[in-house]
Amino acid sequence: MTEIDHPRFGIALRILSGALFAGMIICAKAVSEDVPLGEIVFFRSAFAMIPLILFLWLRGEFPQGLATKRPIGHLIRASFGTLALFASFAAIARLNVAEAVLIAQVSPILMALAAVVLLREQLTAWRIGGLVLGFAGVVVMVWPELGQSGADTARLVGFFLTVLSATLGAIALIMVRSLNRTESPGAIALYFVLATMIGALLTLPWGWMMPSGWTLVLLIGAGLFGGMAHIAMTLAFRYAPATRLAPFEYLALLWPILADLLIFRLHLSTSFLFALPLILLGAAIAAAEKDKAEAIPATR
Structure with missing residues (x-):
C-alpha cells in the first residue's frame, strides 16, 4: 500500500x-x-528548526535534501513568507486569536486570485464567488469597529495586518507550488526558517529583552509547536488526498475559539459569528476550485 492509502491517519x-x-x-x-515582535519571530523560527531537522534526518533527507537548483526562488518565497509571519504575529497581539485565525482563512482565496495574476490561470466564477464571500466576511467583522465614534485603532491595525499577512502568505504559497517542481519540501521549509531568523535578527536595534521563566517556556513552545505543526501538515498530505482533508481544515478554528474563551477570557463578538460562515464558505469554494484545477492534468 502507498502512503496515500491511509486517509484516516x-x-x-x-x-x-x-x-x-x-x-x-x-x-x-x-x-x-x-x-518585542522580532524576538518572538526569532524564537518561533530557531526552535522550529529542531523538530524539522530531526524529522528530515530520520527520513534520510538531511543534509543532502537541502541541495537546491533555485536559490533565487527560495529567497523570494522566504521573503514573502517572512513578512507574512511578522504581520501575522503583529496582528495576533492586537486581536482575539479566533479573529486573527478566521481572517487568515482568506489566504486560499487570495492564492486563487494570485494564481490568475502570476501564473495566468483562468479567472472562474468560482474564484470570483470565493473572493466576494471571503471579503464580505472581513467587511462584516471590521464594519462595527469603523462605525464606533471612538474606534479602537489597535484593532483596526490588527485587521489590516491580518489581511496583509494572508496576502503575502498567498504569494508565498504560489512560490511553493513553483518550487515543489524541483525542490524538496525539506529544503523549502528550512530555507524559510533560516530567512525568518535572519529577518528577526535585523530587528535587534529596536530592542530585545532577556526572557526567563514562563516567558522563555512560551517562546520556546511557539517554535516547537510551529515546527511540529509543519511536519504533521506535510505528513497529512502524504497519507490522504487534499479533498479528504479539506473539511478538517476548518476544524482548526475550534482551538483558537476555545483559547479565547478559556485561556484569554475573551468573548466572541456578534460580528465574528456573522463573518464566520461567509469567510469559511469563500475559502471552501476557493479550495474546491483549486483541487478541481489540480486534478485536470491527472485525467489527461
Missing part, C-alpha cells in the same frame, strides 16, 4: 497539525505584550 495528522498551530499562536499571543 492523514486526517488525524491534519487535526493534530491544527492543534499544534493553535499552540504556536497561543504561545505567541501570551507573550506579545512583553516581548
Whole structure:
C-alpha cells in the first residue's frame, strides 16, 4: 500500500497539525505584550528548526535534501513568507486569536486570485464567488469597529495586518507550488526558517529583552509547536488526498475559539459569528476550485 492509502491517519495528522498551530499562536499571543515582535519571530523560527531537522534526518533527507537548483526562488518565497509571519504575529497581539485565525482563512482565496495574476490561470466564477464571500466576511467583522465614534485603532491595525499577512502568505504559497517542481519540501521549509531568523535578527536595534521563566517556556513552545505543526501538515498530505482533508481544515478554528474563551477570557463578538460562515464558505469554494484545477492534468 502507498502512503496515500491511509486517509484516516492523514486526517488525524491534519487535526493534530491544527492543534499544534493553535499552540504556536497561543504561545505567541501570551507573550506579545512583553516581548518585542522580532524576538518572538526569532524564537518561533530557531526552535522550529529542531523538530524539522530531526524529522528530515530520520527520513534520510538531511543534509543532502537541502541541495537546491533555485536559490533565487527560495529567497523570494522566504521573503514573502517572512513578512507574512511578522504581520501575522503583529496582528495576533492586537486581536482575539479566533479573529486573527478566521481572517487568515482568506489566504486560499487570495492564492486563487494570485494564481490568475502570476501564473495566468483562468479567472472562474468560482474564484470570483470565493473572493466576494471571503471579503464580505472581513467587511462584516471590521464594519462595527469603523462605525464606533471612538474606534479602537489597535484593532483596526490588527485587521489590516491580518489581511496583509494572508496576502503575502498567498504569494508565498504560489512560490511553493513553483518550487515543489524541483525542490524538496525539506529544503523549502528550512530555507524559510533560516530567512525568518535572519529577518528577526535585523530587528535587534529596536530592542530585545532577556526572557526567563514562563516567558522563555512560551517562546520556546511557539517554535516547537510551529515546527511540529509543519511536519504533521506535510505528513497529512502524504497519507490522504487534499479533498479528504479539506473539511478538517476548518476544524482548526475550534482551538483558537476555545483559547479565547478559556485561556484569554475573551468573548466572541456578534460580528465574528456573522463573518464566520461567509469567510469559511469563500475559502471552501476557493479550495474546491483549486483541487478541481489540480486534478485536470491527472485525467489527461
